[in-house]
Amino acid sequence: MKILQAIKMKGSTFNFIQDLQVLKNPLVLVFGNRYMLQDKDLYREVRTLFPNGHIVFGTTSGEIMDANVYDGTVVLTAIEFEKSTFLVKAKNVVDFGNDDKSLGQQLMSEFSQEGLQHLFIVSEGSSVNGSALIHGVEINKLCKVGLSGGLCGDDDRFELTLSSYNEPPKEGQVVAIGFYGDTLEITSANFGGWTAFGPERIITKSKDNILYELDGKPALDLYKKYLGNKASELPKSALLYPLSVRTQGDSEPIVRTILNIDELENAMILAGDVPERSKVQLMMSTVDDIANGANLAAKIAMRNRKNKPELALLVSCIGRKLVMDQRTEEEVEEVISVIGPSAKITGFYSYGEMAPFEGQETCKLHNQTMTLTLFSE
Known part of the structure; x- marks a missing residue:
């Protein structure tokens, strides 16, 4: 595995960390600030650097490279796999009438599962229901095939997220990267670090990822009451107080972030499903x-x-x-302290993370977690 990494600041070209070399058929991951990814010249710049590259773009709420966390930049990681192969496919939510489950099912069907080790997803994060997307992928995916990834971000604006494969970044794209090869070792995991507090309430009215009522009362009104003065800063302030959602039949609660609010319907739009009869608590960290x-x-x-x-x-x-603010890099440093200093690190801050719980095979959509996927060949 050969890896090149670079970072691009606003108004500058890419600055490579390693000496630039020609990579054969590389996978090129480009994560960055939404405004910078909207620059029409960016795709051409990356394509010039990697004329034979398979280029995947995704907008972020912060960029990760090595032990550093950046804002307002673009980070690039190009990987040449020497003993294994990969395949990239993309679909758009608009073509499926926002039926994210069908999109996931169709996306998975485009990958041969013979020799498939893992699927990594970079999805738009503005409108997709991540739970439904994962459900669609899982319908026909073999248990032995790993699944992880994330929903693209837009800092704390929640306005627009973009992703793409081999074209300029655009809205509504869901990109999946399939990794093949017997020599590949890919593992993934996630964990949060948040604590539930306050009374436990029951979801009495919801539809998919939209929460209407808790204990028969408007959910948004109750949530605003808890937030107090911070209610005027919604939806940004909701990131500090996510929900712990324990669905019937599940042993582990799922953390759900509120992505937006609907004042007209007095409802909250979350990153993933919140089924009725689930038990809900506020969380903090x-x-x-x-x-x-x-x-x-x-x-x-x-x-x-x-x-x-x-x-x-x-x-x-x-x-x-x-929450971490000026100390954000500490969580990346904690990861490095465990996995060792030799691994090249890239990634992004997201609106949702995809990975299975420890000891489980089925992937879930998470919020407020650190999710990592580790590769070697």
Whole structure:
């Protein structure tokens, strides 16, 4: 595995960390600030650098490279796989009438599962229901095939997210990268570090990822009451107080971030499904708890590995970044302390993370977690 990495600041060209070399058929991951990815010259610039590259773009709520977290930049990681192969496919939510489950099912059908080790998804994060997308992918995916990824971000604006494969970034795109090869070792894990508090309430009215009522009362009114003065800063302030959602039949609660609010319907739009009869509590966290959560996520990902990782893709939630503020890099440092200094690290802050719970095979949509996917060949 050969890896090149570069960073682009506003108004400058890409600055490569390693000496620039020609890579054969590279996978090129480009994560960056939405305004910079909207620049029409960016795609041409990356294509010139990697004329034979398979280029995947995704907007972020912060960029990760090595032990650093950036804002307002573009980070690039180009990977040449020497013993394995990959395949990239993309679909748009508009072509499926926003039926995200069908999109996921169709996307999965385009990958031969013979020799398929893992699927990594970079999805638009503005309108997609991540739970439905994952459900669609999981319908026909074999259990032995891993699944992880994230929903693109837009800082804390929640206005517009973009992604693409081999074309300029655009709205509504869901990109999947399939990794093939017997020599590949890919592991993924996630962990949060958030604590539930306050009364437990029952979801009495919801539809998919829209929450209307808790205990028969308007959910948005109740949430605003808890937030107090911070209610005027919604939806941004909601990132500091996500919801713990325990669905019937599930042993582990799922953390759900509120992506937007609907004042007219008095409802809250979340990143993933919130089924009726689920039990809900507010959550909060501290800088130390979040850093410890990242450390534990890395330990879970490393637990059964045979080889040291050469590449680490990190997807962490924007809510964690808002809590940690000036200390955000500490969670990346915690990951490095576990996986070792030799792995190249890239990733982004997101509106949602995809990975299975520890010990489970089925992927879930998470919020407020550090999710990492480790590669070696």
